[in-house]
Amino acid sequence: MNQNTLALSVHLSLVSSNTKTGPIPVSTTGAQSCPPDCGQKDACYADRSFLGMHWRAVTAGARGTDWPTFCAAIEQLDDDQLWRHNQGGDMPPDDTGRTVDPVRLGQLVMANRKKRGFTYSHWKDDASIAWFALSNVWGFTINLSADTIAEADRLYGRGSPVVVVVSSTTTQNFTTPAGHRVVVCPATQRDDVSCSTCQLCQRQRDAIVAFPAHGSGARRIDIRLAQ
Numbered sequence: 001m002n003q004n005t006l007a008l009s010v011h012l013s014l015v016s017s018n019t020k021t022g023p024i025p026v027s028t029t030g031a032q033s034c035p036p037d038c039g040q041k042d043a044c045y046a047d048r049s050f051l052g053m054h055w056r057a058v059t060a061g062a063r064g065t066d067w068p069t070f071c072a073a074i075e076q077l078d079d080d081q082l083w084r085h086n087q088g089g090d091m092p093p094d095d096t097g098r099t100v101d102p103v104r105l106g107q108l109v110m111a112n113r114k115k116r117g118f119t120y121s122h123w124k125d126d127a128s129i130a131w132f133a134l135s136n137v138w139g140f141t142i143n144l145s146a147d148t149i150a151e152a153d154r155l156y157g158r159g160s161p162v163v164v165v166v167s168s169t170t171t172q173n174f175t176t177p178a179g180h181r182v183v184v185c186p187a188t189q190r191d192d193v194s195c196s197t198c199q200l201c202q203r204q205r206d207a208i209v210a211f212p213a214h215g216s217g218a219r220r221i222d223i224r225l226a227q
């Protein structure tokens with residue numbers, strides 16, 4: 001099955017059972033949305049365990065809806081509702097497959113008005129980054145996902161907050177070589193914190209948020225980061 005020939009599906013769980021996010025609305029987008037050059041493809045946490053099974057069902061079109069139906073469901077959320085877009089998947093690409101689709105992004109930004117949606121993206125071409133900066137101005141928070149600290153420093157200050165994957169042994173906050181403050185995601189360190197209580201990634205902020213590598217892909221990420 002070639003996933004790129006399948007129509008893009010998006011699934012919305014109104015009360016997520018994902019312990020990291022907590023019981024908030026959480027979406028999953030088919031893997032057709034992922035950038036072809038994503039640096040985490042061989043170690044993607046979303047491709048594992050129960051989330052991986054769910055994500056593959058969404059990618060195959062067995063779960064979820066089309067994009068307009070998904071956006072209509074977001075519009076129906078209560079005002080001020082915190083919600084997480086894409087526990088798996090990314091923002092849909094345009095017809096070239098090499099950059100985000102500004103039309104579908106705009107539809108989601110409009111649906112999110114008065115809500116507090118947030119997500120992360122591995123699209124890092126200049127056009128995508130420019131569209132994401134506008135999305136952040138319009139209240140839909142898109143974090144740029146860096147694969148290394150050096151890349152986090154390069155992405156910093158381009159109109160969107162930044163997150164970064166770090167080694168599995170990282171537990172303490174630190175400062176990057178360029179002087180940017182890095183805060184380790186508290187949900188990776190404490191069982192009593194989830195996105196529903198923390199909400200840091202939804203905020204426009206100065207601090208970079210760090211995610212220590214974990215799970216079955218951790219060793220691969222640790223080796224890559226050490227090179």
Ligand code: SF4
Nearest residue numbers: 185187195198200201
């Ligand atoms: S920093 Fe907070 S909002 Fe971001 S992923 Fe961790 S728990 Fe969720």
